[in-house]
Amino acid sequence: MTTPTTTENTTDTRRGLRVTGVLAASALALTACSGVVDDAGDGEAVTLTLATAATAGTPNAAVQDLFLDRLEEASDGRIEIDRTAPESLCEATEIVECLRDGRADIGVTVPDYTPQYFPTLSVSGIPFQGQNSQAITQTLYDIHRDYEPAVARMDDQGLHYVSAWPVGRLLFGAQEPIESAEDLNELRIRASGPTIQRILQDSGANITALSASETYEAVERGIVDSVGAAVDFAVNYRLMELLPYWTDPGVGQYSTFGMWLSKDAYDTLDPELQTIVDEVAQDLNEGSAVDAFNEAASGQCDELAGESRVEMLDEWDEADREAWAAEVEESGRDAWIATANEHGMDDPEALLEEYEAGLEQYQDADYEDATLTCVRNFAN
Structure with missing residues (x-):
């Protein structure tokens, strides 16, 4: 398949990972179907394309941006994020499909928009059961890391779990x-x-x-x-x-907002980058996601009161x-x-x-x- 070219101010929507820097010329050998780099070897830089439903200025965008910023920082720039505007690449209800078919590498949206994929996350929607966002975030992370049926379901959907955090009280x-x-x-x-x-x-x-x-x-x-x-x-x-x-x-x-990598994108990363993704995700789920959410949410009251x-x-x-x-x-x-x-x-x-x-x-x-x-x- 032909690799599309990009021009200034045009979003590059190539499927999967894109090699950047001095290695770009030699590494643009893409698989015929998915467009994912065949072998992202040690030391290569990769660009991950984001498809998101998180509107700028919302607490959910704050969590998303924290994760993306820390990925780029922890990888010393080896991971770069193509941050497309909310719902510009895929509508909120289609973001999971964008991950599954390769149009995006990182997806952020509400799992309940496509509940057929996420019964393991919609459990958090049982009313009056969950009041503590940190307890919910940590529990869902543990389940999708350690509970085999939930891990297998993500694999079957072609997704690598990053995090899911409550969207806020009803x-x-x-x-x-x-x-x-x-x-x-x-x-x-x-x-x-x-x-x-x-x-x-x-x-x-x-x-x-x-x-x-x-x-x-x-x-x-x-x-x-x-x-x-x-x-x-x-x-x-x-x-x-x-x-x-x-x-x-x-x-x-x-309800929750969720964040995933496509399984193809994650599997193509070299082991060092996979470790970085997982360590940043662990920190996110162990408290920094909810901290970022709450910091952004605290400013909403002033707007509402005014x-x-x-x-x-x-x-x-x-x-x-x-x-x-x-x-x-x-x-x-x-x-x-x-x-x-x-x-x-x-x-x-x-x-x-x-x-x-x-x-x-x-x-x-x-x-x-x-x-x-x-x-x-x-x-x-």
Whole structure:
């Protein structure tokens, strides 16, 4: 196949890895199908193409950029990142396919947009179960590093796991206050994630599944009149301009952003670079991802508080929160198990046990939730 050339200000979208520097001329022998360098030997520099759904300025972009910066730094420039603009190379819902077919080497998006690939990550969407983002991030990392069925599933999908971190606490944004589960009945709401969607449907809501970038227009056009989403929907995606009432129902963390290398890209790296990727990923999962997320998220409260069209940002009363939690405790677990079975996962109950054991192991992980702090300080 012909190797495309590039010109200034044009994004090079060659599949797979691209050799740079003085070795470029000799190393541009690409495989006929995938375009991946045949042999990235010791000392060669490689460029990894990023496809991302993380909008600049969001906490998720902060985590992504931390990982990419540290890769380039730790490799002394041997790893370079072609940082394409969000959704310019692939739409958010297609990024995993871009990794699988070789258009990108690193992908960052919401796993719940393509839940058929990620039942091992959607387990984090069981409502009221996960409140500590660090415990969730570390547990998911351990599972995808040590629990063989999860490792095998990533391999089968052609992906090398880097990290998955919670997108932030679930908030409801609406035209009118949502104060209890009763207010969800007949609500037209945007929500993402198979488990929370089922729980909301069971509470009488009418669900529309939309990506983050599609949601503003859907609210503006009246396709939905409310959202279930993290605080960056209010701030970075500007839903605070349209929806004046925001509340935290106590669900906690309900979905993740994920980051992967394509397996072909990772396997082509020489052992030294593979070690660098894995060590930077380990540090990310052991705390730096959540630190970067929280640092960026802490600034969102000031923007939300300064928006004159926002009438309310609060949390449900304890009695309403506990009543809904009790109502969905078992159905949430059952909903995830049903979804995992639908997506061909063997023995999802065993993975759920691994996940719950991890949350217990890391329950004391140092963590302060920036969103919850924002909610509780909003009226002060």
